[in-house]
Amino acid sequence: MNQEQLLKEVNEIFKDVLDNEDVVINFDTVASDVDDWDSLNHIQLIAAIEKAFRIKFTSTEIYQFKNVGEMISSINSKLNP
Template identity: 45%
Template sequence: MPGVTIEQLREIVSDVFDDEDVEISEETTAHDVEGWDSLNHIRFMVTVEQRFNVRFTSREVESLQNVGDLLRAINSKSQT
């Protein structure tokens, strides 16, 4: 089964932050996306968990530094 792609995460960022033109890369952080505050971070993570049927602990979420870390974490959890 193919892993989650950066484009799939971009679609979620676009939906959660209501920005159809948002561009993200593996290096993108919360500081790079307009409106990415603590509330929207929770909305984003809940959406990711629901969309890809994964669950993250608070510690795992806190360890994520950028979109690339999240992508690798999702794909790692999806394979178990």
């Protein structure tokens, strides 16, 4: 799965968790760009992504994500070690 495909799947998770079909994310998206992406929803997003891809992020990884692109890169590296 390439990064564009991962982005599409993660975007669907964002729509579901945030209960907003209009959410569109890209590699440069940060929390302040998305309505309702607060600290509680961030935890729910991480949990949903981990479940969907059957992966686990470390707390350090989560803390270091600067944007969606870094999250996608981390997912990709876990799926394709």
